[in-house]
Amino acid sequence: xxxxxxxxxxxxxxxxxxxxxxxxxxxxxxxxxxxxxxxxxxxxxxxxxxxxxxxxxxxxxxxxxxxxxxxxxxxxxxxxxxxxxxxxxxxxxxxxxxxxxxxxxxxxxxxxxxxxxxxxxxxxxxxxxxxxxxxxxxxxxxxxxxxxxxxxxxxxxxxxxxxxxxxxxxxxxxxxxxxxxxxxxxxxxxxxxxxxxxxxxxxxxxxxxxxxxxxxxxxxxxxxxxxxxxxxxxxxxxxxxxxxxxxxxxxxxxxxxxxxxxxxxxxxxxx
Numbered sequence: 001x002x003x004x005x006x007x008x009x010x011x012x013x014x015x016x017x018x019x020x021x022x023x024x025x026x027x028x029x030x031x032x033x034x035x036x037x038x039x040x041x042x043x044x045x046x047x048x049x050x051x052x053x054x055x056x057x058x059x060x061x062x063x064x065x066x067x068x069x070x071x072x073x074x075x076x077x078x079x080x081x082x083x084x085x086x087x088x089x090x091x092x093x094x095x096x097x098x099x100x101x102x103x104x105x106x107x108x109x110x111x112x113x114x115x116x117x118x119x120x121x122x123x124x125x126x127x128x129x130x131x132x133x134x135x136x137x138x139x140x141x142x143x144x145x146x147x148x149x150x151x152x153x154x155x156x157x158x159x160x161x162x163x164x165x166x167x168x169x170x171x172x173x174x175x176x177x178x179x180x181x182x183x184x185x186x187x188x189x190x191x192x193x194x195x196x197x198x199x200x201x202x203x204x205x206x207x208x209x210x211x212x213x214x215x216x217x218x219x220x221x222x223x224x225x226x227x228x229x230x231x232x233x234x235x236x237x238x239x240x241x242x243x244x245x246x247x248x249x250x251x252x253x254x255x256x257x258x259x260x261x262x263x264x265x266x267x268x269x270x271x
Contacts, residue, residue, distance in 0.1 A: 004120045007111065011098060011128050019132055022091060026136055027143030030078040034147025037074035041156050071156040073236050075148070078140060079167035080232035088136055088175040093198050095129045096182035099260075100191035103269045118269070122187065122260045129179045136175075137168045166241040167232055173249040174230045178202055180256025187260040187267065226252060 078084060099121045102108040108121060144164060152158050178198065185194035205225040212222035222228045229245035 003114065003116050004124060007116070007120055008124045008127050011124060012131070015095065015128070015132075018091075018094075019135060022087065023136055023139035026078075026084065026087070027139040027146075029081075029084070030140050030143030031147040031150075033078045033081075034075050034144065035151045037071045038151040038153055038156070040074065041071040041153050071153070072159045075144060076159050076164065076167055076232070076236050078144065079164070079171050080230070084140070085171065085174070085230075088133070088171065089178045089202055090199070091132065091136070092129055092175045092179035093182040093195055093202075095132055096125060096179040097186035097191045097194045097198075098125055098128070099183070099264065100186040100189065100194050103267075104190060108269045118264055119261060122183065122257070122264055125183060125186075125260075126179075126257055129176065129183075133172050133175050133179075137172050141168060163235060163238075166235050169246070170230055170232060170235065170241060173246050173253075174226060177226045177249040177252045180253035180260075182256075184256040184259040184263065187263040 099108070102111070102121065108118075111121070141164065148158050181201065182194060182198040185197050188194070189197075206227050208218070208221055209225040209227035212218040212225075212228075226249060229242075229248045231242065231245065235241060
């Protein structure tokens with residue numbers, strides 16, 4: 001157990017600059033969103049902005065348009081902004097493919113020369129991914145609360161703590177879902193193949209999710225996309241977080257982790 005912890009700490013030491021930079025950017029971005037939301041609220045321009053939205057954006061938002069085009073909606077938007085979602089998914093993919101990189105460079109051989117079971121290559125990576133995801137979500141939360149404390153207008157309805165926790169939980173489970181896919185590929189293939197394949201699958205899944213919302217005949221395919229179970233607009237409208245969606249994302253992540261354990265136990269890493 002102690003050697004496994006030391007391995008995790010070594011891995012964290014190697015990636016902490018990336019985590020620190022990403023966390024600060026996410027917190028700063030969320031702080032800026034609160035400032036922008038306050039400026040728009042004070043100017044009373046939410047209605048004008050809503051009218052300027054393209055028809056396909058209105059179709060995607062649907063009944064949530066009114067809730068999103070408000071001070072609370074803009075603040076909560078940091079938890080489902082496409083840039084933020086992509087950043088967290090890519091970060092998780094990069095961290096989850098660390099075992100593949102270690103095998104390629106021969107570092108895994110060096111690690112396993114010590115009395116360490118090879119499952120720690122996967123266990124350490126899962127712990128690293130979960131730690132990074134929690135830290136990123138806490139940084140977004142910190143940026144949100146700091147922004148609200150500094151810039152929130154006195155007459156604006158701020159999002160509730162429960163609402164932001166639900167949004168963060170949904171976003172975190174989506175990111176962890178893709179970490180499971182990346183870890184399964186990373187245990188079997190080279191890092192470039194694992195990362196590239198997972199990224200392409202994530203991009204395809206995102207396109208499928210958007211397409212099925214805009215074109216109803218594609219709804220039959222929508223269930224294959226993990227993004228279907230990421231429904232922040234419903235949370236912004238005040239609806240409860242669907243537990244079944246979290247369970248599906250959790251199941252995908254756990255399946256990927258289990259596959260990674262099985263593959264790494266059989267893989268020849270001496271190359």
